[in-house]
Amino acid sequence: MTELFQARTVREARELLAAHLGPEAGAEEASLPEALGRRLARAVAAVDEVPGFARSTVDGFAVRAKDTFGASESMPAYLDLTGEVLMGRESVGQLAPGQAWLIPTGGMLPTGADAVVMVEHTEELDRRTVGVNSPVASGDNVVRAGEDMMPGALLLPRGHLLRPQDLGLLAAAGVTEVFVARRARVGIISSGDEVVEPTRQPGPGQVRDVNSYVLYGQALAAGARPELLGIVGDNFELLLTTLRRALDQCDLVLISGGSSVGVRDVAAEALNTLGAPGVLFHGISIKPGKPTVGAVVNGKPVFGLPGHPVSAAVVFELFVTPLLKYWSYPDRLPEFPVRARLLRNMRSAAGREDFIRVKLAVADGEITAEPILGKSGLISTLVRADGLAYIPAEKEGVEAGELIGVKLF
Amino acid sequence: MTELFQARTVREARELLAAHLGPEAGAEEASLPEALGRRLARAVAAVDEVPGFARSTVDGFAVRAKDTFGASESMPAYLDLTGEVLMGRESVGQLAPGQAWLIPTGGMLPTGADAVVMVEHTEELDRRTVGVNSPVASGDNVVRAGEDMMPGALLLPRGHLLRPQDLGLLAAAGVTEVFVARRARVGIISSGDEVVEPTRQPGPGQVRDVNSYVLYGQALAAGARPELLGIVGDNFELLLTTLRRALDQCDLVLISGGSSVGVRDVAAEALNTLGAPGVLFHGISIKPGKPTVGAVVNGKPVFGLPGHPVSAAVVFELFVTPLLKYWSYPDRLPEFPVRARLLRNMRSAAGREDFIRVKLAVADGEITAEPILGKSGLISTLVRADGLAYIPAEKEGVEAGELIGVKLF
Numbered sequence: 001m002t003e004l005f006q007a008r009t010v011r012e013a014r015e016l017l018a019a020h021l022g023p024e025a026g027a028e029e030a031s032l033p034e035a036l037g038r039r040l041a042r043a044v045a046a047v048d049e050v051p052g053f054a055r056s057t058v059d060g061f062a063v064r065a066k067d068t069f070g071a072s073e074s075m076p077a078y079l080d081l082t083g084e085v086l087m088g089r090e091s092v093g094q095l096a097p098g099q100a101w102l103i104p105t106g107g108m109l110p111t112g113a114d115a116v117v118m119v120e121h122t123e124e125l126d127r128r129t130v131g132v133n134s135p136v137a138s139g140d141n142v143v144r145a146g147e148d149m150m151p152g153a154l155l156l157p158r159g160h161l162l163r164p165q166d167l168g169l170l171a172a173a174g175v176t177e178v179f180v181a182r183r184a185r186v187g188i189i190s191s192g193d194e195v196v197e198p199t200r201q202p203g204p205g206q207v208r209d210v211n212s213y214v215l216y217g218q219a220l221a222a223g224a225r226p227e228l229l230g231i232v233g234d235n236f237e238l239l240l241t242t243l244r245r246a247l248d249q250c251d252l253v254l255i256s257g258g259s260s261v262g263v264r265d266v267a268a269e270a271l272n273t274l275g276a277p278g279v280l281f282h283g284i285s286i287k288p289g290k291p292t293v294g295a296v297v298n299g300k301p302v303f304g305l306p307g308h309p310v311s312a313a314v315v316f317e318l319f320v321t322p323l324l325k326y327w328s329y330p331d332r333l334p335e336f337p338v339r340a341r342l343l344r345n346m347r348s349a350a351g352r353e354d355f356i357r358v359k360l361a362v363a364d365g366e367i368t369a370e371p372i373l374g375k376s377g378l379i380s381t382l383v384r385a386d387g388l389a390y391i392p393a394e395k396e397g398v399e400a401g402e403l404i405g406v407k408l409f
Numbered sequence: 410m411t412e413l414f415q416a417r418t419v420r421e422a423r424e425l426l427a428a429h430l431g432p433e434a435g436a437e438e439a440s441l442p443e444a445l446g447r448r449l450a451r452a453v454a455a456v457d458e459v460p461g462f463a464r465s466t467v468d469g470f471a472v473r474a475k476d477t478f479g480a481s482e483s484m485p486a487y488l489d490l491t492g493e494v495l496m497g498r499e500s501v502g503q504l505a506p507g508q509a510w511l512i513p514t515g516g517m518l519p520t521g522a523d524a525v526v527m528v529e530h531t532e533e534l535d536r537r538t539v540g541v542n543s544p545v546a547s548g549d550n551v552v553r554a555g556e557d558m559m560p561g562a563l564l565l566p567r568g569h570l571l572r573p574q575d576l577g578l579l580a581a582a583g584v585t586e587v588f589v590a591r592r593a594r595v596g597i598i599s600s601g602d603e604v605v606e607p608t609r610q611p612g613p614g615q616v617r618d619v620n621s622y623v624l625y626g627q628a629l630a631a632g633a634r635p636e637l638l639g640i641v642g643d644n645f646e647l648l649l650t651t652l653r654r655a656l657d658q659c660d661l662v663l664i665s666g667g668s669s670v671g672v673r674d675v676a677a678e679a680l681n682t683l684g685a686p687g688v689l690f691h692g693i694s695i696k697p698g699k700p701t702v703g704a705v706v707n708g709k710p711v712f713g714l715p716g717h718p719v720s721a722a723v724v725f726e727l728f729v730t731p732l733l734k735y736w737s738y739p740d741r742l743p744e745f746p747v748r749a750r751l752l753r754n755m756r757s758a759a760g761r762e763d764f765i766r767v768k769l770a771v772a773d774g775e776i777t778a779e780p781i782l783g784k785s786g787l788i789s790t791l792v793r794a795d796g797l798a799y800i801p802a803e804k805e806g807v808e809a810g811e812l813i814g815v816k817l818f
Contacts, residue, residue: 032607033635036626051616057717057786087643088603090613104672106603106716106786108614148787156792163818164626165791168718171607171622172788194497194515198441198580204499205517207460213580217445217573226442234496263513307515308466309577333769333795337747337776337817360742367746377466377515378557379581382574383565386742408746409572 007283009393010318010353013294014329016280017319022299024327025182025251032167037223038180039326043158049146050172054109056085058141061100061122061130062113065138076123076131083110100130109142116141149173161325184324186219186226187250188212189242191267192257192307193233210309210379211256218316222324224252234263240270247274247297252323256305256312264291267304271295285393286353288376289315310376314355314388317407336390336405340369347397357385358406369406385409416692418802419727419762422703423738425689426728431708433736434591434660441576446632447589448735452567458555459581463518465494467550470509470531470539471522474547485532485540492519509539518551525550558582570734593733595628595635596659597621598651600676601666601716602642619718619788620665627725631733633661643672649679656683656706661732665714665721673700676713680704694802695762697785698724719785723764723797726816745799745814749778756806766794767815778815794818 008016027041056062063079071077083101085091085108095101095112103109103116118141121134149155155173156166162180170178190209198208212228219226227250232242239255246253255267264282272278275297284292288311293304301323305312322329340360348354358369369389374381387408391398398404417425436450465471472488480486492510494500494517504510504521512518512525527550530543558564564582565575571589579587599618607617621637628635636659641651648664655662664676673691681687684706693701697720702713710732714721731738749769757763767778778798783790796817800807807813 032622033625033629033637036629048610052611053613055616055786057784086614087601088614106601106616143784143786147784148789162626164623164630165718165722165788165794165818167626168619168623168722168788169792172617172619174607174610174617176607192496192515198583198585201457201583202461204462205495205497207464207515208581208583210577210581213441214573214577216442217571217576220442220445221573228442309574313574313577332771334771334776339748362741362743367743375466375552375556377464377552379574379577380557383578385574409574 007285007290008281009285013281013284014319017294017296017301018329020277020280020296021301021327025184027179028182029177030180032170032176032178035162035178035180036164036167038162038183040156040158040160040162041179041181044155044170044173044175044178046149046151046153046155046173048151048174050148051143051145053145055143056103056105056107056109056116056141057143058116058118059105060103060116060118060141061132062095062103062109062116063100063132063136064095064097064113065115065136065140067098068117068132068135071132071135073133076133078125079130079132081124081128081130085110114138114142159326181327183223183225184251185249186224186324187229187246187253188215188219188226189229189246189253189255190231190257191234191239191255191263192231195231195257197231211305211307211312214309214313214379215254215256215316218313218321219324222321224324234266236266236270239267240273243270243302244274247300247302251300252320253300253302254305254320255302257307264293264304268293271297271302271304284315285351286314286318286355288355289318294319308376309379310357310382313382317388334405336388336407338367338387338406338408339403340367340389340406342389342398342400342402342404343368343370344400345397346371346391348391348395350396351393353393354391356389356391357381358387358389359384360386360406369404416694416699417690418694422690422693423728426703426705426710427738429686429689429705430710430736434593436588437591438586439589441579441585441587444571444587444589445573445576447571447592449565449567449569449571450588450590453564453579453582453584453587455558455560455562455564455582457560457583459557460552460554462554464552465512465514465516465518465525465550466552467525467527468514469512469525469527469550470541471504471512471518471525472509472541472545473504473506473522474524474545474549476507477526477541477544480541480544482542485542487534488539488541490533490537490539494519523547523551568735590736592632592634593660594658595633595733596638596655596662597624597628597635598638598655598662598664599640599666600643600648600664600672601640604640604666606640620714620716620721623718623722623788624663624665624725627722627730628733631730633733643675645675645679648676649682652679652711653683656709656711660709661729662709662711663714663729664711666716673702673713677702680706680711680713693724694760695723695727695764697764698727703728717785718788719766719791722791726797743814745797745816747776747796747815747817748812749776749798749815751798751807751809751811751813752777752779753809754806755780755800757800757804759805760802762802763800765798765800766790767796767798768793769795769815778813
């Protein structure tokens with residue numbers, strides 16, 4: 001059965017998944033602290049001007065800019081000191097021509113003033129006169145009313161992933177509750193007759209479950225709510241029951257293991273039984289990670305991940321992380337943005353995208369990448385790595401000294 | 410008072426803080442899911458060999474490698490098919506010369522076998538004979554016993570920040586509870602008579618609290634447990650009481666605002682009152698972020714951050730994030746690892762490190778960085794940015810077309 005499926009490129013596999021994906025998990029209201037790292041389910045617009053008044057950005061003197069034209073160290077402009085702005089208070093009164101008011105950083109510009117002279121460029125001659133040594137233009141050292149946001153302006157679009165600064169913008173706008181996507185529940189299943197819980201001492205032929213914990217960590221790091229659903233033996237009925245339960249309670253399901261051809265086919269058959277469209281691809285032209293099954297069952301993505309932990313982790317990075325963050329595969333920025341100089345030749349087959357574990361260092365102000373060699377079944381190789389380097393499909397390898405794109409862990 | 414302090418470079422300021430820092434927050438036991446993103450408080454060593462037996466990495470036939478020497482498509486090596494390895498079971502019996510056993514991926518190699526031939530390189534002639542078309546060397550397609558870890562090997566050192574793959578390594582080693590540093594409690598205070606809660610409509614001269622929410626998000630993203638301690642007016646006694654309470658209940662304290670010179674001095678005086686060594690520096694040679702106070706009070710770091718939200722966020726990235734992640738300032742990898750081509754000339758003063766908000770895009774397979782201009786009091790500028798670009802102190806600017814290091818948000 002496997003042989004009937006053609007291995008897909010990363011782009012093709014993503015397009016297939018995106019085309020069959022159901023709507024994202026429902027939305028819920030969240031306070032700003034709860035909303036970090038989640039997608040806005042509704043766009044947010046500004047109601048008020050922010051700031052609501054012109055503010056000084058420095059400690060100094062509010063002035064009419066034209067009163068300072070031509071001022072210099074040798075020919076200061078002398079202004080009458082007739083007022084003082086207090087923090088958090090309305091600046092009542094009017095600054096008349098030839099006058100200056102003392103103003104602190106963040107203070108409200110008095111009516112009549114259109115600029116602030118930094119205290120460093122002034123000299124207080126006496127309590128009633130200030131000398132300005134350097135001219136200012138209208139608007140200098142001032143944030144205008146509405147300069148940060150204007151009423152009605154789109155602050156953040158629907159789908160925006162909220163970062164710390166976005167929380168600040170929302171607070172500035174007076175928005176303290178937002179509608180965000182629920183954290184996706186990710187069901188994690190390990191399969192294989194050889195796999196035992198990490199708390200158990202493996203017998204001959206047995207190994208402890210590694211993938212569940214790597215995938216759990218990756219899902220958590222991507223902002224999801226992972227749930228460990230245990231280990232299932234290589235049994236069709238058991239697999240079917242477990243997958244059905246996982247699909248009932250989760251938004252996305254991962255089943256890893258079943259590395260051997262027969263077992264993968266069983267998982268694929270189970271997925272086709274559970275709902276439409278079922279399996280979308282069976283095999284991706286990547287290394288490691290080729291024996292991956294991608295499915296959508298009633299709108300929910302399900303991945304049959306390879307049993308080798310490095311392979312499963314790479315496929316998660318490429319296919320699951322973007323879904324959990326964006327519920328789509330956005331294409332705005334490169335996924336491997338760090339440029340590093342490869343320290344050793346690496347071969348790669350043309351027509352296959354390769355992902356190399358690398359250890360990074362700095363030499364002569366440049367980042368170097370030392371490949372971590374070793375089988376994809378060895379989790380220790382992924383632990384020794386700082387990131388994944390990428391070799392595109394059209395290359396047959398990368399030579400030592402070439403620059404290569406890296407995604408940091 | 411400010412003028413008595415010399416502005417420090419980033420490196421000097423970090424060294425001062427590191428030299429006076431107390432021990433990290435205590436350790437506690439955590440399950441693997443709870444341990445993600447936290448530092449190991451004790452090193453972890455392996456107890457057993459992992460895997461505990463030689464495993465096949467492919468579906469195929471376990472063989473003695475020497476029986477396949479010289480095999481080819483035209484001259485296959487014919488071997489007697491005398492056994493089958495079952496997943497999760499001990500392979501009982503002995504593979505004799507001239508024999509092959511069917512073995513699935515992950516299966517235990519039988520005694521006598523030292524390699525596996527991939528099924529793709531074989532041909533089953535009948536139920537008792539398999540033809541091998543391609544030779545294997547000893548160890549081919551096999552993970553040796555102990556190849557992932559050996560008893561006694563250091564798996565992860567003390568202080569290691571646990572990533573998803575590290576949880577997998579620990580699970581493989583049978584370690585399901587680890588001692589990790591407690592999440593640092595970060596107390597966040599906003600100061601200034603002009604600052605009001607985001608839920609309130611600001612009056613004339615007032616602005617909503619932005620910094621508390623940006624800093625909350627940054628602390629959470631760095632793995633800490635932030636606590637919003639509210640807004641304090643520009644009043645020495647109130648400031649002192651609030652800081653004392655914050656230092657009692659938190660491991661690190663941030664007080665932002667008080668942008669004007671006088672207020673900063675008051676905060677500094679309060680910190681010197683509360684414990685030794687108190688204020689370590691007052692001003693850093695960076696833009697934005699210069700008016701920063703760094704202190705250590707009885708071993709706990711306290712930062713007086715600028716009131717401008719962009720400045721506060723930049724100082725947090727440079728000084729607080731590393732402390733929360735590592736409780737130190739590690740120096741292994743560059744902090745601005747992404748190389749982008751700057752799209753416009755940017756000036757910078759020599760002797761000052763500059764951090765530029767940039768919007769990134771991809772053009773001709775290269776990352777470009779468009780500076781987001783605008784005052785550091787405007788949170789919207791930080792929202793429009795994808796990252797921070799860095800101009801080192803020795804440069805007086807960067808020209809359009811130059812490559813520049815960027816840290817992504």
